[in-house]
Amino acid sequence: MGTAVQSAEGTRLTSRPAAEAYLGGVCFKLGPPQLIGAELEWLTAQPPDRGRPELASLAAALGPHTPQTIDPSSPAQPLPGGSAVTVEPGGQIELSSAPYRSARELCDYLVADHAVLADLLSSQSILMTSAAADDSRPAQRLMQSPRYQVMESHFEEIGPFGKLMMCNTAATQISVDAGVDAAAVEERWRLLYAIGPTMVAAFACSRQLFGIPEGQWASQRMRTWLELDAPRTIGTPSSADYASWVLNAPLLCVCNDGDDWTPPADATFGDWVDGALSEVIGRPTTADLDYHLTTLFPPVRAVGHIEVRYLDAQPGDLWRVPIAAIDALLSGPGVMAEALDVALPTAGCWKSAAQFGLRDLELRASATALLSLAASYSPDPEFVRLLDAAAERCCRGRAPSEES
Structure with a gap:
C-alpha cells in the first residue's frame, strides 16, 4: 500500500x-468552536454606462489593498477591520472578514470595512450594488488567469450557467469552526446541510438573471449552481464522506x-x-x-473551518440576518437539536428552495420556525429584533428584497 x-x-x-x-x-x-467569519460580495459598475470596471481602475482605487490576483506585487493589506479584499471573475468585489469571537463583533467590523471599501472605490467612480444576480449585463470575465480560463471553458461545455455564476452572481458566505472532535463536526455539518434549503428559501432574492427567463425562480444565483457540474457542486451531507467525495470529484x-x-x-x-x-x-x-x-463548490465546504455557501447576497446590510441566524442556531446542543427537527422535513429540497422559495408552503413554515428559533437563542437584542422581523417576513412569504 x-x-x-x-x-x-x-x-x-x-x-x-x-x-x-x-x-x-x-x-x-x-477545537472548541469559538470563531465566526463571513465573505460578502457586491456587483460593481462604473459610470457613465455602468459597465464593469477595468481591473486597472480597481487597482487604482484599492491601492495597497489590491488583491495579488490583480497585481502580484501588491502587499494586499487588509482593511482596518481586518477584511481582505478580493475580486471575482466578473469584477464582483468581496470582503473576506477576519474571524471574530461573536457575530456582533464580526458585523460591526464588516460594516466599518464596507464603508472604507465604498469610499476607496468612489475615488474611481466605481459603484457597489447589493444584488445576488446581475439582470442587466451579459456575463463578461475580467480575470484572465489560467484558472478562470479553464473554468469558463469547462463550464461552457455544460451550458450558460457556469459563466453566469462566475461573472453575474454574488453571495453571502458564513464561516464557522468545525468542532471539538469528529462527532461534533458531523453534528454541525449535518445541521448546516439540513437547514440549507430552508435558508436558501428564506433569503432568496435573485429572481432575474441576465439572459435567463425568469421562470418563477426565487434564487437564480442558486439555480446556476444546480444547473452545472453536479459532481463538483452537490457535496455530501456527512462530513465523514467528505474526503472520499473530494477524491471522486x-x-x-x-x-x-x-x-x-x-x-x-x-x-x-x-x-x-x-x-x-x-x-x-x-x-x-x-x-x-x-x-x-479550491475548485470544489458544494453548498457546505470544509476548508479547516466550515463554509456555508448557499446564501444569496442580501439587500443593503441585511446580510447581518443570516449571520445572526447561523450563529444562534449553532450556539448549543439544545438549539441544534430543535433546528434539526424543524429542518429535516425539507432537508435535501435544494431545487424547490431555489425555484419556489417561500412560495413552497412547507419551506415557508420551516423558514418561519427556524428564524423564530434563532431569535429565541440569540444573545444580542438587535439580532433578536432582526431575526423576529425576518421570521415575520417569511411567514408572509416575502423575499428580503420585497421589504420596505
Missing part, C-alpha cells in the same frame, strides 16, 4: 489512504508554469493519486490536492 512521499516539490501522494489522511487534517481543524485545473491548465479528460483526483495519469502529469502532491479543494 502506497504512502505519502516527501519530494523536492512537496509531499507526493501515492495512495488514497494517504490522501484521505491528509484531507482529514486540512479540511477539519478540531473531477479535476478542473492542473497547475503548471504555462497558460493551459486543462486537466486530462474525465479524470478525478483519485485517478491521479492511483497513478492513472502518471505518464501524462506525474504524481500529485499535497499542494495539488490543496488546489483541487
Whole structure:
C-alpha cells in the first residue's frame, strides 16, 4: 500500500489512504468552536454606462489593498477591520472578514470595512450594488488567469450557467469552526446541510438573471449552481464522506508554469493519486490536492473551518440576518437539536428552495420556525429584533428584497 512521499516539490501522494489522511487534517481543524467569519460580495459598475470596471481602475482605487490576483506585487493589506479584499471573475468585489469571537463583533467590523471599501472605490467612480444576480449585463470575465480560463471553458461545455455564476452572481458566505472532535463536526455539518434549503428559501432574492427567463425562480444565483457540474457542486451531507467525495470529484485545473491548465479528460483526483495519469502529469502532491479543494463548490465546504455557501447576497446590510441566524442556531446542543427537527422535513429540497422559495408552503413554515428559533437563542437584542422581523417576513412569504 502506497504512502505519502516527501519530494523536492512537496509531499507526493501515492495512495488514497494517504490522501484521505491528509484531507482529514486540512479540511477539519478540531477545537472548541469559538470563531465566526463571513465573505460578502457586491456587483460593481462604473459610470457613465455602468459597465464593469477595468481591473486597472480597481487597482487604482484599492491601492495597497489590491488583491495579488490583480497585481502580484501588491502587499494586499487588509482593511482596518481586518477584511481582505478580493475580486471575482466578473469584477464582483468581496470582503473576506477576519474571524471574530461573536457575530456582533464580526458585523460591526464588516460594516466599518464596507464603508472604507465604498469610499476607496468612489475615488474611481466605481459603484457597489447589493444584488445576488446581475439582470442587466451579459456575463463578461475580467480575470484572465489560467484558472478562470479553464473554468469558463469547462463550464461552457455544460451550458450558460457556469459563466453566469462566475461573472453575474454574488453571495453571502458564513464561516464557522468545525468542532471539538469528529462527532461534533458531523453534528454541525449535518445541521448546516439540513437547514440549507430552508435558508436558501428564506433569503432568496435573485429572481432575474441576465439572459435567463425568469421562470418563477426565487434564487437564480442558486439555480446556476444546480444547473452545472453536479459532481463538483452537490457535496455530501456527512462530513465523514467528505474526503472520499473530494477524491471522486473531477479535476478542473492542473497547475503548471504555462497558460493551459486543462486537466486530462474525465479524470478525478483519485485517478491521479492511483497513478492513472502518471505518464501524462506525474504524481500529485499535497499542494495539488490543496488546489483541487479550491475548485470544489458544494453548498457546505470544509476548508479547516466550515463554509456555508448557499446564501444569496442580501439587500443593503441585511446580510447581518443570516449571520445572526447561523450563529444562534449553532450556539448549543439544545438549539441544534430543535433546528434539526424543524429542518429535516425539507432537508435535501435544494431545487424547490431555489425555484419556489417561500412560495413552497412547507419551506415557508420551516423558514418561519427556524428564524423564530434563532431569535429565541440569540444573545444580542438587535439580532433578536432582526431575526423576529425576518421570521415575520417569511411567514408572509416575502423575499428580503420585497421589504420596505
